[in-house]
Amino acid sequence: MASHDATATATVPEMAPVFHPIVWGDFFINYNPEPLQMSEERMTERSNQLKEKIIGLFSCGTIVEQLNLVDTLQHLSVDHHFHEKIDSTLRSAHAGEFNSSSLHHVVLRFRILRQQGFWVSPEHNTNNKLTFRWWKNLYREVGLNYSRDRVVECYFWAYTAYYEKEYTRASMILAKIIAIIIMTDDTYDVRATLVECRQWEESATSFLPEYLQKFYLKLMSTFKEFEDELKPDNKYRVAFSTKAFQILSSNYLQEAEWFHQNHKPRFNDQVKVSSVCSGGPWICVGLLVGMGDAATKEALEWALGCTDAVRACAEVTRFMNDLASLKRGKNKNDVASSVECYISEQGVASEVAIAKIGSLIEDAWKTTNQAHFELPELLLPAVQRVANITISMPFMYDNKTDAFTFSSRLEGTIKRLFVNPIKL
Ligand SMILES: [Mg+2]
Known part of the structure; x- marks a missing residue:
């Protein structure tokens, strides 16, 4: 009995861990962002121009270039602006024949399609x-x-x-x-x-x-x-x-x-x-x-x-x-x-x-x-x-x-x- 108590004592921390205080203090309560460099209306207009430019990229280039574009947009976390285009690109990449001899291209296609839920055979023939x-x-x-x-x-x-x-x-x-x-x-x-x-x-x-x-x-x-x-x-x-x-x-x-x-x-x-x-x-x-x-x-x-x-x-x-x-x-x-x-x-x-x-x-x-x-x-x-x-x-x-x-x-x-x- 005495040895059981000793083991239990050894495994229970004597004090609760001490967490360091908040790093930010009240910074965000008191924070007022700098005024925008352009009006909100102008910002929206500029944003739409850039979106149109990106959408234009989907209709040119090879399928590998389009898959690279999807990959880049996903990495930048702006892919949600281009759902429709990404979906149609992946559908055509999945349905079409893919003849690249580059292992890099094949792996890119495999990864992008599989992570979006398209079935691609992992056959390593x-x-x-x-x-x-x-x-x-x-x-x-x-x-x-x-x-x-x-x-x-x-x-x-x-x-x-x-x-x-x-x-x-x-x-x-x-x-x-x-x-x-x-x-x-x-x-x-x-x-x-x-x-x-x-x-x-x-x-x-x-x-x-x-x-x-x-x-x-x-x-x-x-x-x-x-x-x-x-x-x-x-x-x-x-x-x-x-x-x-x-x-x-x-x-x-x-x-x-x-x-x-x-x-x-x-x-x-x-x-x-x-x-x-x-x-x-x-x-x-x-x-x-x-x-x-x-x-x-x-x-x-x-x-x-x-x-x-x-x-x-x-x-x-x-x-x-x-x-x-x-x-x-x-x-x-x-x-x-x-x-x-x-x-x-x-x-x-x-x-x-x-x-x-x-x-x-x-x-x-x-x-x-x-x-x-x-x-x-x-x-x-x-x-x-x-x-x-x-x-x-x-x-x-x-x-x-x-x-x-x-x-x-x-x-x-x-x-x-x-x-x-x-x-x-
Ligand atoms: Mg010879």
Whole structure:
């Protein structure tokens, strides 16, 4: 009994809390506002003019601009002046088809409609649909149909790096980057002239033919969309990705120069350039753009520096692709491959060159493994995603075949992952 009383005493406050006195005192009892700067009649007239101006905005612009207008009015708490207009805008946004490939726009539409009571499916297939629509626009409407039509395979490739739901943004951005690499590679290899390649590199857009001008503008708008999808303090990541794309373009141009000069480079020079042209280095930077907080500035600097695991990723991609190209054959403007350059420089048979390339792939795997325990712990999340991409290469280029280009080889894998559910 004595201990029960002691507990009760301990839990009951000894004194009621003391609240501080009113901050305002009698201020509002004695307060007389300053006289209005204009008459009430004039104020009403001005208010009506502004309302008319806002109402006018509802009848122009895209549906995304109108949804942004609704969002702004709601944030300013003046939306109650525009009930009718907002209602009719939301009804038409809900009933009409919505084809934006921007995740930001889709989320805006979803949020505004759902908070006003309109049913919108939360189906996050939305992610791949957005990527496929973006591709359709770029590939067909911009007119890049000389390139490999492989958006599903790009999506699958990005999925090998990020399969978790919480990384869908990172995965979608990565899928688009891989798709851009494929289209740019094919542009250099099968379509553009050397002059056009140089103009592209110099961003001399006014001199470019129409199809490249459209491609360039679409790339710029895609990079802008990446920025829109990031928090303000993460937008700087896109500049790293853009820099990696510029490095890729410069190396594509070097390959084009070699091809048009009929020049067979030294093996080491060829590997240095063609490893970048594999797209691996940009993929390693690009996969960090949409990642969470683990994608630090240090991680982006490491990826852009193209050392250890990133270089290994590029080399595995290049060498496996080159071994596959022995069977696949080359594109119209393809420069001499690493295998060809090694044969030419060393004066050896193709079997010797193939064995050499195989041993370099082994070395790159070891570098990838070492990176896990040699690099600072802070970089490990980025290293793991880079390693995921490297590990995906056998899906694409195993057994000296190019399953990405001859994509029926990937059909079964893709169906098992995205189409046919596992029977429980
Ligand atoms: Mg190429």
